[in-house]
Amino acid sequence: MKKTVIYTCLSVGLLASICFSLALGAMRIPITEVIGTLTHAIGFSVFGNADHGINEGVIMMIRLPRTLMGVLVGAALGISGAAIQGIFRNPLAEPSLVGISAGASLMAVLIIAFETLLFSSLSQLLGYYLLAFGAFAGAGITAMLVYNLSKINGQANVSTMLLAGIAINAMAGALTGLVTYLADEQKLRSITFWMMGSLGGATWQNVSCLFPFVIIPVIGLPFLAKGLNLFAIGENQVELIGLNPNRIKILVVVLATMAVGASVAVSGIIGFIGLLIPHLTRLLGGVDHRFVLPVSALIGALVLTLADMVSRLIVQPIELPIGVVTALMGTPIFLYILIKDKKKLVN
């Protein structure tokens, strides 16, 4: 019952934030015209037809892809954060903390820097896929590396994992810094973009490229929820009921890194979502992964849509990097959860 209420509230909230995101922006477009344009695009006609002018262009070519990208990236980061925390059995395991995002962005930076050297004849679309795939590979390699480094007697050790994550973050940072010395000014700018995170470059092209990379994990990961629940008790529990723990591990890592890698490839590193959203979800409705995974995707999408709205609206006419907004919004909430849990431990 409670779960149904949560699902309904979140879905309504997500829909509402999508509507606001489409309606608000630097261009003052009356809400009736926004609705008119959108309904016209799907074949209905409300409030008369769209004007086919610049307003329609802004809604259909700028705001809609950008909002969709926010929803996809938010869902991707939320659900992968939850899944990775599950597999590592650690609430601090977050894509950017354990170095997965850094691995993804390092790979992306390398591809940008050496693009003209290695693949001079890449078409634009293939270039997007190459970046997404490269970021995915970078994310996967780091995830595997961190996991194996932190394993002691078959158990993932928490502090080793975090330290390995810090080491990999530092290494990726250093290598990225090194590449920036080799890159020319133009490439430097795309590289800075990866480090800061932004949804400003959203076009139908890269949104459609991102779509499969996110939708497969978002649908696939909840099927592994039962296995992740058993993981929480211990790996041998998984074997006891006849599931293969290694297969679950590999599937989770592949799906989660797929989503994170592709998200990083189109929007750069957006921190804190992957760490914070699963915590928020557990606060709402407990630790069952059958609940945590889908709801993390929902809340992730909701929060990132809102964060992007803030980044677009508060310092007009320019925009704030979205990573700044998510960290500003996320840190106080995270500290609150920390303090609250501390009290629980004392009692």
Add this chain to the structure above:
Amino acid sequence: MRIKKYYIVLIVVSYFSATQYVVAQAKRIITLSSAISETVNALGYGKNILATDVTSVWPEEINRLPKVSRNRSFSVESITAYRPDLILVPEGDFSKENLYQFKSLGIRVVTIRQEFSVQGATKFIRQIAAAIGDKARGEQLAQKTEGNINTTLSQLKKGSKSPKVLFIYARGIGTMNVAGKGSSIDEIIKLAGGKNAIQEFSDFKPYTTEALIKSNPDVILMFDFGLSSLGGRAAFLDLPGVSYTNAGKNKKIVEMNGPLLINFSNRLPEAIKALNNRIL
């Protein structure tokens, strides 16, 4: 029936070819670098500029305009909100995605490539005038600028030998870069009768104390805001290593207005003259 079909095709084709080749004069312009804003203004289209980037601070009527881009960060929608019919942007400042976004909105974007030379300056002016749709005035301004440059160059002060000039781009201690070969600064130093102290590398690279002492410049050149970011002239002379150079010994620290120094367009003659006056 068949004739009607051809007729429609004909109309469509002629409509598109007409819009393709007749570029109407731009009425609502956004300019995204100081040199572009100054050039558009000098061409007499200053009142058609709706908004600029944060570096466009000269002259005052341009400075008063809204700034829609800051360190090349901007929002496509904010720029679109001004309903421009032309955006002039330095080559490379818009990503592929941004160019695609503006294209799908039907807003004309012209990327301007700037070459740092006398020829580059006149080419720059002509390019911008062509984009605005007033080649005649572009030709006029280009020729006037070229004439002024030639006059300026023939009247330059000449020293016994050309001084070695080191340019430091500073944004506070810790973020200091020096200009190497091929940069805009390298070219303006040469035009003003100096010699760039850095010949080992191209573009801008971080500053080190040892490199400063090794290059031993006669003059240290900085943007005015660069020198003030280091705490002014006296504080700069106290930085480690500065006193070991000729420039430090003779207190030859020159500051110049940034947008003027790297304008490389209609204000190039003015920049050459000012720099020449200060380094010699």
